[in-house]
Amino acid sequence: MANKLSIIAKGILKENPTFVLVLGMCPTLATTTSAMNGLEMGLATMFVLILSNTVISLIAPVVPDKVHIPVYIVVIATFVTVLQLLMQAFVPDVYRTLGLFIPLIVVNCIILGRAEAFAGKNGAFDSALDGIGIGIGFTLALTVIGMVREILGSGSVFGWKFIAGDGILAFVMAPGAFLVLGYLMVLFNKLKKK
Amino acid sequence: MVLCLTGVCFVCAAILGVVYAVTKDPIEAAAEAEARAAVGRVLPEGGEISEAIPADAPGIKEYYIQNLDGSVLAYAVKSVSGGFGGDLVLMVGVLPDGSIYNTSVLSHSETPGLGAKCTEEKSHFREQWKGFSGNFAVTKDGGDVDAITASTITSRAYTRAVAQASAFVVGLKED
Numbered sequence A: 001m002a003n004k005l006s007i008i009a010k011g012i013l014k015e016n017p018t019f020v021l022v023l024g025m026c027p028t029l030a031t032t033t034s035a036m037n038g039l040e041m042g043l044a045t046m047f048v049l050i051l052s053n054t055v056i057s058l059i060a061p062v063v064p065d066k067v068h069i070p071v072y073i074v075v076i077a078t079f080v081t082v083l084q085l086l087m088q089a090f091v092p093d094v095y096r097t098l099g100l101f102i103p104l105i106v107v108n109c110i111i112l113g114r115a116e117a118f119a120g121k122n123g124a125f126d127s128a129l130d131g132i133g134i135g136i137g138f139t140l141a142l143t144v145i146g147m148v149r150e151i152l153g154s155g156s157v158f159g160w161k162f163i164a165g166d167g168i169l170a171f172v173m174a175p176g177a178f179l180v181l182g183y184l185m186v187l188f189n190k191l192k193k194k
Numbered sequence B: 001m002v003l004c005l006t007g008v009c010f011v012c013a014a015i016l017g018v019v020y021a022v023t024k025d026p027i028e029a030a031a032e033a034e035a036r037a038a039v040g041r042v043l044p045e046g047g048e049i050s051e052a053i054p055a056d057a058p059g060i061k062e063y064y065i066q067n068l069d070g071s072v073l074a075y076a077v078k079s080v081s082g083g084f085g086g087d088l089v090l091m092v093g094v095l096p097d098g099s100i101y102n103t104s105v106l107s108h109s110e111t112p113g114l115g116a117k118c119t120e121e122k123s124h125f126r127e128q129w130k131g132f133s134g135n136f137a138v139t140k141d142g143g144d145v146d147a148i149t150a151s152t153i154t155s156r157a158y159t160r161a162v163a164q165a166s167a168f169v170v171g172l173k174e175d
Helices: A002-012 A025-031 A035-062 A065-090 A092-101 A103-107 A109-119 A124-154 A174-193 B002-042 B115-119 B152-174
Strands: B053-057 B060-068 B071-082 B087-094 B100-107
Touching: A002 A124, A025 A035, A025 A092, A025 A103, A025 A124, A025 A174, A035 A065, A035 A092, A035 A103, A035 A109, A035 A124, A065 A092, A065 A103, A065 A109, A065 B002, A092 A103, A092 B002, A103 A109, A109 A124, A124 A174, B002 B071, B002 B087, B002 B100, B053 B152, B060 B152, B071 B152, B087 B152, B100 B152, B115 B152
Parallel strands: none
Antiparallel strands: B053 B060, B060 B071, B071 B087, B087 B100
């Protein structure tokens, strides 16, 4: 049991996809304009990650080496499209804010990375746990980045405004994303070393 | 090898087909409900709102007519203009004399925190459109529209979309 828990825990700390592996930077930088956007993007990615990890670990033994990447991508793309259709149908508001970045989950290197590094070599249950762990790590990272950017840039947290007027606008735009990500990465790795 | 890839693609295509069939109606219903809600927001209360009527004018694809007791009360016009990050699509409620009743953003790609402020309903920028009938240009260009701070391009695009909706309604009456 402790072993299973450690699979989840390592995705959050030791192998945090954003702060340690530095994977999936495109959605990380682009969608974290507010805490809520970051959280939603993290959860969407986690959904795809868990399902694709599970399915890939099941089919990996019978997939010939030469075509394993195309097969993985087809599986991942299928889940992303399923997610996209479901979101469009049942949570159109969330879909409108994330729109463009949902199809981009296909090329998020975290997902193919986990398929290659973990799901292809481990059982279905462990792979699902890995998906949960990495997914939580990614979601937490995106939410924290989004929260910092929202506090500094818009003066609000999860849409709740605590100062009137504007914040430091640069933090809502691309340069702020790089700054916040960089400093949080330093902080995370400093704390992790202790 | 070929067999494996073909098999995987076949299964995936089947899954997608099923999900598409299941979600098709809810997606259409959601889009329809959204358009209806937007129309309702920009028009005065009461009266009967028609189905969408296709239009063929620059930036205008469709509009709705609101009738009350046999006469036209107002029009809701779906108007598109080029914003800072892509198309800015508005629903504009226009009274028959060309003045504005209210406006609403249907979709946009403006910068979050800057141009995207045009979606904030209670802001001065949005409030000024209620009952607007002046010179359709931002103050910087010599008009009567107060632009959003640091978002002149978005403000211009918004103004252009509202202006073309107003001009469209005035044009309708001349026909």
